[in-house]
Amino acid sequence: MTTSTNALVLEVIDLSLRYQTRQGEVQAVEGVSFNLEQGQSLGLVGESGCGKTSVANCLMRLLPENARLAGGQVRLGGTDLLSLSDEEMRGYRWRRIAMVFQAAMNSLDPVHRVGHQIIEAIEAHGMETTMADARERVARLFRMVGLDPQLMDRYPHEFSGGMRQRAVIAMALSCDPDLIIADEPTTALDVIVQDRILRELKVVQQELRMGMIYISHDIGVVAEVTDRIGVMYAGRLVELGDTADVFRSPMHPYTAALMSSFPSVHGERLPLVGLAGEPPNLIDPPAGCPFHPRCQYADEICRTEFPDRSMRGDHWAACWHPLEAPPLSENRQKQDLPD
Amino acid sequence: MCSPNPENPEIRQILLLMTSTMQTPVATPNQTHAGQDALVAVSGLTKRFPVSKNLFRQPSSFIHAVDDVSFALAPGESLGLVGESGCGKTTVGKLLVKLLEPTSGQIRFRFPSLDTTAGGSGDPVDASEIRSADLRAFRRQAQMIFQDPYESMNPRRTIYDTIAEPLAVQGIGSLMDRVDRVTEILTQVGLTPASSFLFRHPHELSGGQRQRVAIARALVIGPSFVVADEPTSMLDVSSRTGIMSLMQDLAQQLGISYLYITHDLAVARYMCHRIAVMYLGKIVEMAETEELLRNPLHPYTRALLSAVPVPDPAYRRDHPDIRGDLTLPIDPPARCRFYDRCPVATDFCEGNPHPPMEEQSPGHWVACYEA
Ligand SMILES: Nc1ncnc2c1ncn2[C@@H]1O[C@H](COP(=O)(O)OP(=O)(O)O)[C@@H](O)[C@H]1O
Ligand SMILES: Nc1ncnc2c1ncn2[C@@H]1O[C@H](COP(=O)(O)OP(=O)(O)O)[C@@H](O)[C@H]1O
Ligand code: SF4
Ligand code: SF4
Ligand SMILES: [Mg+2]
Ligand SMILES: [Mg+2]
Numbered sequence A: 001m002t003t004s005t006n007a008l009v010l011e012v013i014d015l016s017l018r019y020q021t022r023q024g025e026v027q028a029v030e031g032v033s034f035n036l037e038q039g040q041s042l043g044l045v046g047e048s049g050c051g052k053t054s055v056a057n058c059l060m061r062l063l064p065e066n067a068r069l070a071g072g073q074v075r076l077g078g079t080d081l082l083s084l085s086d087e088e089m090r091g092y093r094w095r096r097i098a099m100v101f102q103a104a105m106n107s108l109d110p111v112h113r114v115g116h117q118i119i120e121a122i123e124a125h126g127m128e129t130t131m132a133d134a135r136e137r138v139a140r141l142f143r144m145v146g147l148d149p150q151l152m153d154r155y156p157h158e159f160s161g162g163m164r165q166r167a168v169i170a171m172a173l174s175c176d177p178d179l180i181i182a183d184e185p186t187t188a189l190d191v192i193v194q195d196r197i198l199r200e201l202k203v204v205q206q207e208l209r210m211g212m213i214y215i216s217h218d219i220g221v222v223a224e225v226t227d228r229i230g231v232m233y234a235g236r237l238v239e240l241g242d243t244a245d246v247f248r249s250p251m252h253p254y255t256a257a258l259m260s261s262f263p264s265v266h267g268e269r270l271p272l273v274g275l276a277g278e279p280p281n282l283i284d285p286p287a288g289c290p291f292h293p294r295c296q297y298a299d300e301i302c303r304t305e306f307p308d309r310s311m312r313g314d315h316w317a318a319c320w321h322p323l324e325a326p327p328l329s330e331n332r333q334k335q336d337l338p339d
Numbered sequence B: 001m002c003s004p005n006p007e008n009p010e011i012r013q014i015l016l017l018m019t020s021t022m023q024t025p026v027a028t029p030n031q032t033h034a035g036q037d038a039l040v041a042v043s044g045l046t047k048r049f050p051v052s053k054n055l056f057r058q059p060s061s062f063i064h065a066v067d068d069v070s071f072a073l074a075p076g077e078s079l080g081l082v083g084e085s086g087c088g089k090t091t092v093g094k095l096l097v098k099l100l101e102p103t104s105g106q107i108r109f110r111f112p113s114l115d116t117t118a119g120g121s122g123d124p125v126d127a128s129e130i131r132s133a134d135l136r137a138f139r140r141q142a143q144m145i146f147q148d149p150y151e152s153m154n155p156r157r158t159i160y161d162t163i164a165e166p167l168a169v170q171g172i173g174s175l176m177d178r179v180d181r182v183t184e185i186l187t188q189v190g191l192t193p194a195s196s197f198l199f200r201h202p203h204e205l206s207g208g209q210r211q212r213v214a215i216a217r218a219l220v221i222g223p224s225f226v227v228a229d230e231p232t233s234m235l236d237v238s239s240r241t242g243i244m245s246l247m248q249d250l251a252q253q254l255g256i257s258y259l260y261i262t263h264d265l266a267v268a269r270y271m272c273h274r275i276a277v278m279y280l281g282k283i284v285e286m287a288e289t290e291e292l293l294r295n296p297l298h299p300y301t302r303a304l305l306s307a308v309p310v311p312d313p314a315y316r317r318d319h320p321d322i323r324g325d326l327t328l329p330i331d332p333p334a335r336c337r338f339y340d341r342c343p344v345a346t347d348f349c350e351g352n353p354h355p356p357m358e359e360q361s362p363g364h365w366v367a368c369y370e371a
Helices: A052-060 A086-090 A114-124 A131-144 A149-153 A161-173 A191-207 A219-225 A243-248 A253-260 A300-304 B009-022 B089-096 B132-141 B159-170 B175-188 B207-219 B237-254 B265-271 B289-294 B299-306 B347-351
Strands: A008-021 A024-037 A041-045 A067-076 A097-100 A179-183 A211-215 A228-233 A236-242 A309-312 A315-318 B040-051 B061-073 B078-082 B104-109 B142-145 B225-229 B257-262 B274-279 B282-288 B358-361 B364-366
Touching: A008 A052, A024 A052, A024 A067, A024 A211, A041 A052, A041 A219, A052 A067, A052 A097, A052 A179, A052 A211, A097 A161, A114 A131, A114 A149, A114 A161, A131 A149, A131 A161, A161 A179, A161 A191, A191 A219, A191 B299, A211 A219, A219 A243, A228 A243, A228 A253, A236 A243, A236 A253, A253 B237, B040 B089, B061 B089, B061 B282, B078 B089, B078 B265, B089 B142, B089 B225, B089 B257, B132 B142, B132 B159, B142 B207, B159 B175, B159 B207, B175 B207, B207 B237, B237 B257, B237 B265, B257 B265, B265 B274, B265 B289, B274 B289, B274 B299, B282 B289, B282 B299
Parallel strands: A024 A236, A041 A211, A041 A228, A097 A179, A179 A211, B078 B257, B078 B274, B142 B225, B225 B257
Antiparallel strands: A008 A024, A008 A067, A228 A236, A236 A315, A309 A315, B040 B061, B040 B104, B274 B282, B282 B364, B358 B364
16 A cells, blocks of 8 residues: 655646647647655556657656647656756756666667766766776666676677666666656566566665656556556546556556456456557547547547546546446456467 | 588588488477368478678578477467567578578478469478479468568558559459459458558558558468468557457458467467467477466476566566576577576486477477476
């Protein structure tokens, strides 16, 4: 249970982001709000294009030229990052809030030794004074993410994909952030490597009592590493709750559909239920509830008004007709798949 | 160390003879699951890629991408080929549709239209005997669907051109017949109304729609065997489920057999009657799908299974206890390919060659001395 009295690391309030394109304005993030406590991990899930990376980029304030913040606050320990000057923001980025980018393992500089690149990051943020201290810190970081410190003086091409991803995580941890954002950090990796990195990341996060936002399209991964889970659809956060609650009894029809379209290797072989249609175009999203064109429960109000939050304790969904709490298996229909 | 150059035809002949005489006369894993006459039968299939640093010298090292692999596929059956990246799945797939030639080993097809050259006797045809003229007839029966549909499509060609191309190459039907056929297959793969897709370009479609086009292109000439190389791994969950059930429906309606390549055991569970697990060029275990998942015998299969995250926060799984990372199979030692990472390896494993596939229970094959 997460109903503790921990301090809040992060408050995101009514965040909205637009991208200008030739076709029109993309409503990538729309009125997203959530909190994160110290030492807590929050998963953000949803199909690609639903705005997960855009939320993360807003928190880091690393936005492309064509992006425009259309409102909201990102309060880190009480300070609204969105109202800081670029200069002030530099004191927060990497030191207080760090990120492991999607496909970051390919972003290491091939001509410099891996350890050296991390030391540079540490020095750039004024963390350690002497080279010996900095090397000692890198060695500690390497051990933390399951890398042999002796590999510090190797080049990126001498690392496997999994090792490079660990090095990138070590770099993100190098300035002791309060909050780490991991955007699909294991998506390009094989399952055995993914499994190890996930375990290491979780241990580190808990030991350092860091906040973590874990972004993935794989709900299996999110189920295992997060305390709370937020489901995004068409730029909106549509459901938020304790991971166990959301998995046991999803309230939003989209969440339920997402879960029942995920095959599992363990346990009984439940029939897969597809999710018809495709996510909407965010230049001209549907009126009312953005999920209504694909929702079997949609009625008149769904087509015209964006839903209020329905609450179940501290678990909520933006839906006019939230699901009762049925066991997941009864929710699934038989479909023709080989036996 | 000097290994024989398998690109040399003489040595290839010898290797071929060696592998065929080494074949045990008793049951081999290339019997199909229901014991029917195989549509595709593979034995001792091997592919080595030279690792060459000097253009002017014979390569002295080889990547053993596929090493002595045997299996068979019954008509209408779907066999999953599962393993981590680099284990040789795509190479097996390309060998089976003759996009690559094997270093050694045998592939036999029993396709309806191929046996005309063999006098219509219904005897299986050896892949190595299919040349130029026969190759076109072969392509009518054996097709491949690739992981990234975008790469296998010309961005400047319309969807109609993309799908009709195999018909044109095969010289099937008049122009009007082809339009009808393309419209029909577009409807079958769920791109409706077909008329609204015919003259679009690939970039105007979503990833899921593009993969449907790739499937339509592979199926438009009515193949009996399709290699599907990770056809859903780049898709989102919602389009993935759609493509998975589409491929199953079409297999049933049209009687297609799949070699279904995936790194995802969960996907294989839903798509395949049987699963073969590959590790560094070797098939290490093969069984009917639920049997393999319930009762994995090879330590690698166990590791692979236990590494899959479970979308249920209440479920506690064991974590795999294998060491190290995948390596490249460049001139690997003769012993078990999994030896360096195996949690239950013994001295016997170190001193003996890679274990042979043995049938532990009916239809359940495993290559491990300790299984
Ligand atoms: N730089 C950009 N310019 C225009 N549109 C963008 C840009 N980045 C993302 N988008 C669009 O914004 C939406 C959200 O994208 P993103 O945040 O990357 O989603 P996710 O990470 O969930 O896949 C998508 O419709 C995407 O196409
Ligand atoms: N054309 C090629 N030349 C050299 N090596 C290759 C070639 N194709 C594949 N390989 C190597 O063969 C091995 C198997 O590759 P592949 O069949 O693509 O594996 P998978 O599909 O399981 O990821 C890998 O080590 C790969 O690098
Ligand atoms: S608000 Fe209506 S359309 Fe939207 S998810 Fe709920 S029931 Fe479906
Ligand atoms: S043969 Fe030996 S080394 Fe190979 S998988 Fe079996 S126990 Fe492990
Ligand atoms: Mg993203
Ligand atoms: Mg491949």
